[in-house]
Amino acid sequence: MERKVAFYTLGCKLNFSETSTIARGFQEDGYLRVDFSEPADMYVINTCSVTENADKRFKTIVKQAQKTNPKAFIAAIGCYAQLKPEQLASVDGVDLVLGATEKFKIADYINDLSKNDFGEVHSCEIGEADFYVGSYAIGDRTRAFLKVQDGCDYKCTYCTIPLARGISRSDSLENVLKNASEIAEQGIKEIVLTGVNIGDYGKGEFGDKKHEHTFLDLVKALDKKQGIHRLRISSIEPNLLKDETIDFVTRSNSFVPHFHIPLQSGSNTILKLMRRRYQKEVYVDRVNRIKERMPHACIGVDVIVGFPGETEEHFLETYHFLNTLDISYLHVFTYSERDNTVAASMEGVVSKKVRNKRSRMLRGLSVKKRRAFYESQLGSERTVLFEGENKQGFIQGFTENYVKVKTPWNPELVNTLQKVVLTEIAEDGLVRMQFSTDRVMA
Structure with a gap:
């Protein structure tokens, strides 16, 4: 069976x-992949260490799997599994925990899928995570995430x-191009480049x-590869986004005018405490260069609020900095302490109440920024890649510069x-839209 x-x-x-790459390995071994809400013989949970309350979230997902099939074999992989393997292994129902290198060899660690009395841990010393495994995810028929880089040599606190x-x-460049071709051959129109620090590629x-x-x-x-309609850069450090890259995207065949550039703080004092490798002046320069060459470009920003030592003055400096900057939206992260990081023992701890208040202020600013960007695009002609879901009678899609549009459902x-x-x-x-008279279907 x-x-x-x-x-x-x-x-x-x-x-x-x-996850997609590991799943394809299972399918090659004769497994049938089913949705997580369905009964399965094995459930694999790929964890994250960045999200707050990661352990609580994990326990909820394990319970969900147990409820669907109490006899199922449950494995935990990913970042949290590397950082806190024993903690995850102690969760009731967990049979196997695999660290950073072991997760790609998961088949070597499972036998007959019978439940273990205790969670079994296989986790390397992180210094041994020195080899590369290429991956790509095909989440829907329109867009794929292509991993090009892993790990990070930066020491942000x-x-x-x-x-x-x-x-x-x-x-390797050869393997990235091979994976890109495989994706394109499946009729997928957009590839998003991803990694931990993709500007460090090579x-x-x-x-x-x-x-x-x-x-x-x-x-x-x-950009030279045939059959790829769109390429998108997911996130790139401001100090690694070079003039030459911006200028190339300006005249590219496939790369779209959308950049996501982590900032983290608009205060040089806080950036220094974070051990970021730039000051805010570098960020301004990157934004200005993009907008000079591509006025219609979309620019997203990551920012952290409530970092230790962030006074009200530092936060307002960040708020005003972002308010005056020609950006399109924010991803706001509320700082949370992480074990084994320098910041966890820093002085000047900001209360949770203040962190949450600052987060709400920046989320409100993001709504204003996105609307202003969308308004600046009204009346312009763009190309939309439509997605596959019927959302309350509408089909949605994104323009090349990341404006989200909708129109009545049409399969x-x-x-x-x-x-x-x-x-x-x-x-x-x-954003609502009308089809151009010379619309091109591809």
Whole structure:
């Protein structure tokens, strides 16, 4: 009888790409992949260490699996499994916990899927996570996440990712291009490049610290690939987003005018405490260069509020900095203490109440920024890639510069690229559109 496996992924696009690759390995071994809400012989939970209350979230998901099938074998993998393996192994119902390197060899650790009396742990020292496993995720028929890099050599004081994923290392350019071709052959129109620190691409490409290729080399090579309609850069550090890359995207065949650039704070004092590798002036320069060359470009920002030592003055400095900057939206993270990080023992702890208040203020600013950006795009002609879900009688999609649009449901539009004119902002904040007279279906 065919054995069934189900997956649950927490966290980032990188986790999703790795879950997909691990799932394909199971399918090649004869397993049938089912939805996590369905009965399965094995449930695999890919964990994240960035989200607050990660252990509480994990326990809830384990209970969900147990409720669906009390006899199922349950495995935990991912960043939290590397950082706190014993903690996850002690959760009732968990049979196996695999660390950073072991997760890609999960088949080696499972036998007949019979339940264990205690959670079994296989977790390497993070220094041993020095090899690279390429991955890509196909979440729907329109967009794929392609992993190009893993790990990080930066030492930001709040971050556990180097402890969970190891040193910076890259996929070979040849393998990235091969994976991109496989994705394109499946009719997927958009590829999102992902990694922990993708601007560091090329380091560790062939097992050493030298850069055989740069991020710009990667961008140029992908841009030449036939059959890829759109390429999107997921997130890139401001100090690693070079002028040459911005200028290349300006004239690219496939790369879209959308950048997501982590800032974390608009105060140089706090940036220094965080051990970020730039000051806010560098960030301003990156935003200005993008907007000078691509006025219609969308720019997203990551920001952390409530970091130790962040006074009201520092926060207001960040707020006003972001308010005056020509950006399109914010991803706001409320600082939470992480074990084994420098920041966890810093002075000047900000109360949870104040952290939450600052978070709400910046989320409100994000809503205003996104609306202002959408309004600036009204009347312009853009290309939309339509997605596959019928949402209350509407089909949704994204323009190349990440404006989210909607139009009445039409199944013929799914996974097609259409030229449209953006007409107005609807009550739900999405943009209504009309099809251009010379609309092109692809």
